[in-house]
Amino acid sequence: MTPPTTLNFIGNEYLAGGSDRWFDNRSPVDGSLVSRVAEAGPAEVDAAVRAARAALGGPWGRMPLAQRAQLLHAVADEIERRFDDFLQAEVADTGKPHSLARRLDIPRGAANFKVFADVVKNVPGEFFEMATPDGKGALNYALRVPKGVIAVIAPWNLPLLLMTWKVAPALACGNTVVVKPSEETPSTAALLGEVMKTVGVPPGVYNVVHGFGPGSAGELLTRHADIDAVTFTGETGTGAAIMRSVADRVRPVSFELGGKNAGIVFADADFDAAVEGIAKAAFENTGQVCLGTERVYVERPIFERFVQALKDKVEGWQIGRPDDAATVLGPLISRQHREKVLGYYRLAREGGATVVTGGGVPDVGSDLQDGAWVQPTIWTGLPEDHPVVREEIFGPCCHVRPFDTEEEAVRLANDTDYGLACTVWTTQLQRAHRVASQIQVGICWVNAWFLRDLRTPFGGSKLSGIGREGGVHSLEFYTELRNVCVKL
Numbered sequence: 001m002t003p004p005t006t007l008n009f010i011g012n013e014y015l016a017g018g019s020d021r022w023f024d025n026r027s028p029v030d031g032s033l034v035s036r037v038a039e040a041g042p043a044e045v046d047a048a049v050r051a052a053r054a055a056l057g058g059p060w061g062r063m064p065l066a067q068r069a070q071l072l073h074a075v076a077d078e079i080e081r082r083f084d085d086f087l088q089a090e091v092a093d094t095g096k097p098h099s100l101a102r103r104l105d106i107p108r109g110a111a112n113f114k115v116f117a118d119v120v121k122n123v124p125g126e127f128f129e130m131a132t133p134d135g136k137g138a139l140n141y142a143l144r145v146p147k148g149v150i151a152v153i154a155p156w157n158l159p160l161l162l163m164t165w166k167v168a169p170a171l172a173c174g175n176t177v178v179v180k181p182s183e184e185t186p187s188t189a190a191l192l193g194e195v196m197k198t199v200g201v202p203p204g205v206y207n208v209v210h211g212f213g214p215g216s217a218g219e220l221l222t223r224h225a226d227i228d229a230v231t232f233t234g235e236t237g238t239g240a241a242i243m244r245s246v247a248d249r250v251r252p253v254s255f256e257l258g259g260k261n262a263g264i265v266f267a268d269a270d271f272d273a274a275v276e277g278i279a280k281a282a283f284e285n286t287g288q289v290c291l292g293t294e295r296v297y298v299e300r301p302i303f304e305r306f307v308q309a310l311k312d313k314v315e316g317w318q319i320g321r322p323d324d325a326a327t328v329l330g331p332l333i334s335r336q337h338r339e340k341v342l343g344y345y346r347l348a349r350e351g352g353a354t355v356v357t358g359g360g361v362p363d364v365g366s367d368l369q370d371g372a373w374v375q376p377t378i379w380t381g382l383p384e385d386h387p388v389v390r391e392e393i394f395g396p397c398c399h400v401r402p403f404d405t406e407e408e409a410v411r412l413a414n415d416t417d418y419g420l421a422c423t424v425w426t427t428q429l430q431r432a433h434r435v436a437s438q439i440q441v442g443i444c445w446v447n448a449w450f451l452r453d454l455r456t457p458f459g460g461s462k463l464s465g466i467g468r469e470g471g472v473h474s475l476e477f478y479t480e481l482r483n484v485c486v487k488l
């Protein structure tokens with residue numbers, strides 16, 4: 001039987017790669033073939049950028065804001081109508097449990113379009129009246145105009161959610177996009193093309209090119225002379241490479257990059273809630289969430305009890321097939337990524353860590369032996385300068401260490417090159433505010449993790465990114481302000 005194909009989407013049509021380059025998209029559950037993907041070469045990337053440019057001068061560019069917002073609501077409605085198609089596609093690529101994709105990935109994929117359509121409709125303008133020597137004065141007002149053609153480079157961990165988190169505000173602001181989804185997860189970006197066409201989004205507004213990073217569609221797109229901005233989510237090193245790609249043409253970038261996030265648990269915390277919260281932060285999505293917690297600091301009086309409870313909690317989580325309702329943990333995204341994660345598991349052992357649980361590959365049976373399975377893992381006893389405590393692993397693992405004072409906890413949490421997120425657990429109100437204000441991150445949760453209001457600013461400090469998106473903050477990246485000065 002011929003395997004299904006995943007095609008580039010350009011000008012509202014699915015096109016095969018002209019140069020006959022195809023790559024395999026394999027399931028991380030069992031290594032089976034999900035689809036053959038058409039890799040975009042220079043001609044396809046150029047065609048996508050041209051289609052996007054042309055659309056800015058067509059019906060999309062002339063469309064009133066209210067109608068644009070209505071279309072984006074229709075996109076969201078159509079994603080919801082085709083919920084199961086998106087669910088199957090996302091799970092086929094990632095192997096994540098249906099329960100997780102059903103609760104998080106697909107609903108958020110739809111919600112992004114609704115939220116940003118509404119945000120853009122409700123943004124007030126800026127106006128200044130000025131005096132002039134002739135006494136008649138002048139009026140200044142700022143127009144927000146779309147930036148143009150936006151290159152969207154997306155990662156594989158929350159493919160639809162993180163791609164639409166960029167595409168929705170870009171389109172709401174009147175731009176057009178060329179999306180390069182991760183080579184690991186091309187399916188939902190491709191499927192979204194059908195949705196765009198069905199609801200009547202004009203050709204060229206939403207385009208998708210498939211492929212890899214360096215020397216492939218990712219680099220071809222970010223180096224293309226006719227893109228106006230790049231928005232990227234992924235590894236810090238890739239962000240640096242993209243920055244170099246756009247440097248000669250001085251294009252703006254918005255970067256959501258890696259993290260090595262801390263969790264701080266005070267002895268006064270609601271113990272059970274903290275265990276549950278840290279377990280999710282460390283292990284949900286098999287630890288493949290940039291906001292996840294890989295460093296946990298626990299106040300000494302509850303340290304031993306906390307480590308035991310965290311171990312019990314995660315050992316009770318079922319690892320297995322995505323469609324099994326009891327499954328909590330799926331595989332990693334690929335065997336290649338598993339090699340990286342297992343490399344850190346090895347380093348931890350060699351560094352003298354106490355392996356509280358996990359540390360290897362689970363027995364998932366012969367059916368799944370070609371998948372990318374890994375055990376959730378907890379360590380204690382490593383020094384703070386160990387690579388396992390300093391580098392982003394992006395797997396289901398955390399190192400837990402005791403602390404004695406609030407000052408020490410803040411110092412430990414901030415002792416990192418990254419600055420994305422933190423989760424703090426305490427029932428003392430003043431402590432909560434005091435600590436949150438001192439942690440050098442883009443988002444600090446108190447008694448919560450991954451609770452997102454899409455109107456709030458989101459992004460990272462230090463090596464975790466450049467800029468903030470979310471709510472009106474997205475407009476700062478996806479529009480330009482043009483001041484009009486009218487002499488009266």
Ligand SMILES: NC(=O)c1ccc[n+]([C@@H]2O[C@H](COP(=O)([O-])OP(=O)(O)OC[C@H]3O[C@@H](n4cnc5c(N)ncnc54)[C@H](O)[C@@H]3O)[C@@H](O)[C@H]2O)c1
Binds near residue numbers: 212222236241
């Ligand atoms: N801060 C955030 O919001 C956030 C969210 C999710 C993931 N992440 C980070 O993403 C990483 C995991 O995702 P990943 O492995 O897909 O990241 P990645 O950087 O390897 O790849 C991301 C995307 O960039 C493309 N790419 C790679 N090299 C490129 C190049 N030179 N030019 C243009 N495009 C290129 C890839 O093909 C892919 O589409 C982790 O580091 C994680 O922390 C960050």
Ligand SMILES: O=S(=O)(O)c1ccc(CO)cc1
Binds near residue numbers: 161165458
């Ligand atoms: O801002 S969000 O779109 O909610 C979001 C969720 C997860 C991550 C990290 O993987 C980044 C942004």
